Amino acid sequence: MPSSSAPDTFRIALAQANPTVGDVAGNLALARRRRAQAAGQGADLILFTELFLAGYPPEDLVLKPAFQDACREACEALAQDTADGGPDVLVGLPWREGDRLTNAVAHLAGGRVMTVRHKVELPNYGVFDEKRIFHAGALPGPVTVRGVRVGAPICEDIWSDEVVECLAETGAEILLSPNGSPYWRGKHDARVNIVAARVVESGLPLVFLNQVGGQDELVFDGGSFGLNADRSLAFQMPSFSAQLAVVDWTRTSDGWTCVGGAKATVDEDERADYRACVLGLRDYVGKNGFPGVVLGLSGGVDSALCAAMAVDALGAGKVHGVMLPYRYTSDESLADAKACAAALGLRYDVLPIAKAVEGIEASLAGLFTGVGRDVTEENIQARARGAILMSISNKFGSMVVTTGNKSEMSVGYATLYGDMNGGFNPIKDLYKTEVFRLCALRNRWKPDDALGPDGEVIPANILTKQPTAELREGQKDADSLPPYEELDPILIGLVEDEGRVTDLVARGHDGATVRRIERLLHLAEYKRRQAAPGVKVTPRNFGRDRRYPIVNRFLDGG
Incomplete structure (x- = not known):
């Protein structure tokens, strides 16, 4: 049960933003701008997405000690900003303790890093290969943000039940999940179904915050949303658009509820x-x-x-x-x-290519004497x-x-x-x-x-x-x-x-x-x-999803 001094309202700012991998200074500046906006709207807390200060996914860049140091320094600088009494911050970054590097979210308040929580479930399928760069964290408990016990499961942590179950059992009142969830066709419905399952199992409201923007082959579509404990839609942010949303939650006898949150239309299909x-x-x-x-x-x-x-x-x-x-x-x-x-x-x-084509053919004429024209000339x-x-x-x-x-x-x-x-x-x-x-x-x-x-x-x-x-x-x-x-x-x-x-x-x-x-x-x-990178829109794109050997003699059809 909440204490008599626990607040009855909780205003959360959600930064559906577009960070850039490796631009730690730029991502810090973006976080500061969004926090200032949140402060202007009276937010108690601002939530950023997964590995926000690093940009997501950082891949092997995250293994560089200098990069890890830059992210930690940016986190400390952002923490110092919170001495102004403005919103607390939950922000993602890589976090090294000794020889263990984790995908983490830090709670910043009162001018310092209050505590850190670490991602437990590391995806290692399709476009994800986090097990080769991160250590898994221990099962987390909630963090206390201005009297509210907040669970912060990171992205893949909500795709199975163990982390959310642990948070519920250790006293979380509301779940705020920072994500770097890339787009592919039908992904939004899959996210809603996963979040609904965690809400049913835990009896807690859950906020799904996703980043937006392109990173090499991946596109992050935003589309952040929240479900109340009864699985009703608390709010819906737009897809493919960077925005700051401020969402008000009220404590009732049944827990925290969001009423009147904006509900944007999410683009789907084609x-x-x-x-x-x-x-x-x-x-x-x-x-x-x-x-x-x-x-x-x-x-x-x-x-x-x-x-x-x-x-x-x-x-x-x-x-x-x-x-x-x-x-x-x-x-x-x-x-x-x-x-x-x-x-x-x-x-x-309009630039005709006849001279270029005929020049190449002339250079090859002696070597190609007596050999008929074929696809070679087409490729020229x-x-x-x-x-x-x-x-x-x-x-x-x-x-x-x-x-x-x-x-x-x-x-x-x-x-x-x-x-x-x-x-x-x-x-x-x-x-x-x-x-x-x-x-x-x-x-x-x-x-x-x-x-x-x-x-x-x-x-x-x-x-x-x-x-x-x-x-x-x-x-x-x-x-x-x-x-x-x-x-x-x-x-x-x-x-x-x-x-x-x-x-x-x-x-x-x-x-x-x-x-x-x-x-x-x-x-x-x-x-x-050898092809150029390109946008992933299906669950099985050529490149990170489908990795076949070049030397390969197996044919199913014989």
Whole structure:
């Protein structure tokens, strides 16, 4: 039971913010700004996200003693600020004691570090590998914040019942969980279900605070929320947006309850995918200090979607589209690329590649005498385009946006050192059919924070013509691959589901086609290992989620 002096109200500020990995000074400055805002609104406590002062995920950077020291010094400096009588602070950082490094949250109040709690459950699956860098903490008890006993389970600690059960048994009255929970499709519903389970088991209200922003392949979508002890929604913060929310809690005979919390709408499904791609690109460019981006604008659907995402992320003034035509480039593609650039308002240049291609072919003519033309000459075109785009990048500092989709990357329908060139790929984890759907979506809807124009930004003809790489006369993607409506479900079965060939055949797919696609998937592993990073939107992206050996002779289909 609470003591007679225990407070009856508790005002919590929630910093759904966008820290940067390694920018300890910048993250400290951001924490100070958010705390000042919270103080102005009379908050008792401000909660920050997992490893906030370090940025999340810091990966092996966190093993550097100098980095650990910088994070501890920032924590001490923030603690000193709390001598002003303003809000207490719960902030995440790496914490070293002797030879043990933990993922921790520190309670700062009265000008000092009051206590520290350590993450118990270290995720070691998918994109997470915390067991190789952190030690697990002991089961925690609550911390006392202005007379309220607060449990602070860190991220994965709420995905099983042990930590929350311990907090409830040791007297916690309310659970505040700092998170670095990356986006993938359907993740918000999974979080709500997990939080609801912990609330039912503990009988305590739970606040789920998530960071927002892009970090390499990962995008953190925010979407922070809280559930009351009866599982009713206490509040809901928006997704993909940095905000400070102040939430009031009242003590009743049944414990702490939040009434009247704001309930924002959370983007889901294709809208969430689009916003994730835009945010991931925006932060990759901005946090790495590029002045803008350049991309090949071919008149096809992939480059059109990437251009729209780039303009929405950065503004048209920071996006440079370049058409790189050769003899196989159709008048239709030239017109479509020009129309797309005009609709988006970006800079657009046409740089023919004939001299570059013919120069390379001339250099190789003696060596290639007597050998027929084949895909080699097609790849020379792609590599000439890649070299030109990289030269523009070198000269002006803009980053090359890579524009290949997941269907192409799955089966190797891409050229190393050609169209695979670039620094970042916003559509890397989208299958071709999903690219078409997101183009149609963007033509009828624009995110509130997008910097691009309203209305149709991807010309209708781009969405209706047959996809083609235009590397030889009359070429169509369907000449080399099954129709994407057939290919993508096979790839989803092989990549996302790790399905058996026999299972896919049982679903109605042609056995020879499935075996061919499986073989192409394996052969392209060496290409994917060299591909640019890109936004993760599925639970099984190429890279951190799916780690296959390049040298690999196993084929399920024989």
